[in-house]
Amino acid sequence: MEQLLKWLDANPTFYSIFKYILLVAFVLIIIQIVRRFLRKNVTDTSARYKSQKGIEIIGYIVLVILSFSYFTGNIKDFTLAIGLFSAGIAFTLQELILSIAGSLYIFIVKVYKPGDRIEINGIKGDVIDIDSMYTTMMEIGQWVSSDNYSGRIVKLSNAFVFKGPVYNYSQDFPFIWDEFNLPIKYGSDIELAKSIVIKIASETLFDFTKNSKSKWKEIVNKYYIEDAVVDPTLAITLTDNWIQFNLRYIVDYKKRRHTKHILNDKIGEAIKNTNNKVVLASTTIELIKIPDLKVNLDGKSNT
Template identity: 40%
Template structure:
């Protein structure tokens, strides 16, 4: 019995298997301990998420290296075959390799992070997870108006960061400029109409002017940008049908729909309170009737 145990333990395959098991246990115990005791102290959730992802990926790399070292004596005669096979695999898995490169670019290039609202690969939504191969997005829009969730979860290959533009609605500047257009009839009190729109912009969206200006100045320190108008602004043009006022304002990227509702509600009430001094314009059509025809019939003389 003792001889069988010694023979079993001295078997090269058994020894390598035991080494692999012990090394795997040590590698992942160390990584989990680091994640539990060190990474949990990172206050920023985005940096903590990236650190955990990178440590897990590093664990996989160590596992592959360990397997390569343990079985290195059996790989000598397979070098050429592995090289040819590797070239074929690389060609067949070029999309996966590009997605992995995209993951590296996302994690260290600052394309976007968890919680950002982005448009990637033609899909707009909030980033739920950034995997090694795919990014998971909770989609907004499509058959739902505005920037509301439609309930559809979309997986997008990370390789799209190299193929198409990445639109980030909430990166270094988590605000958007938005505007509404109001048609006013000719003959209205134009100054009063402008005053109503300006006041509505200040009441509803004016509190973000100073905060967004500070964020913009931070961007100016990082990039080469001009000064930006963050206060609500009203402009107008006159066309063939009416005077069109445009209210431009700053808004949080998640509150465009709510802000528009509040603005239109206040503007409607204020215009109605002017007792006709300011009137909304609408498209009108005038139907022109066919003029009357007089027909005179004469009898031929006999």
């Protein structure tokens, strides 16, 4: 031990670095202890997550302040040290700095939060975690149809919030418009078909329509946007093969696929019970004229 102390006295630089490592380790241990305490004692999931992230950010800030104070020797030199430090690493660590700035921007501006469904940099998914560097998402889509999870967890740099649009499916207005087409055969009872589609859509989508109206009023009051129709609407188009019904409606962003299944199932069953007054169409081919064919059955030649 005496030899170690003598060696440290003879090498003050190493002694200073050793003390700094102990200081950093102490702060990191305190952060982990506080995080573990919060994880065990805070029952609310949202409050537990936010409190742990808050302690983590505060700990990093304390480490930065202590580091500059330790190496400059005076807290008054903190501003000067910040400037020199920033100038030295701005170029080499620009992506890292942009990611950290992105995380602060996400939390302060509330671009999105854990639990939101977003699309960013061409990737769609549900946000399951946001840290100082990355946003973690449970991916949706890709080789899986509709809005189902693919099973892949995606880590995306927070810097991407500055590089392109961020589509948020759930912030402010947790509803989306969806639609599908229904081909009705020419000669069907069109008025009966219209009444079937509108009646089933209104009944099935009643809760979505009711809840979305109040949310849409908040959107209109908050943003510069025109009012919109949230009730189910039906548009009819005449095509070469059938009368096309286009049903447009509003639905919870997490229940889009299931709701479309219910609507198709109920409408199909109701049309089936009309005793062919309403018939679903399919692609048809009309033959205008069949050419005359001459067949020689005796196999004899007329030459």
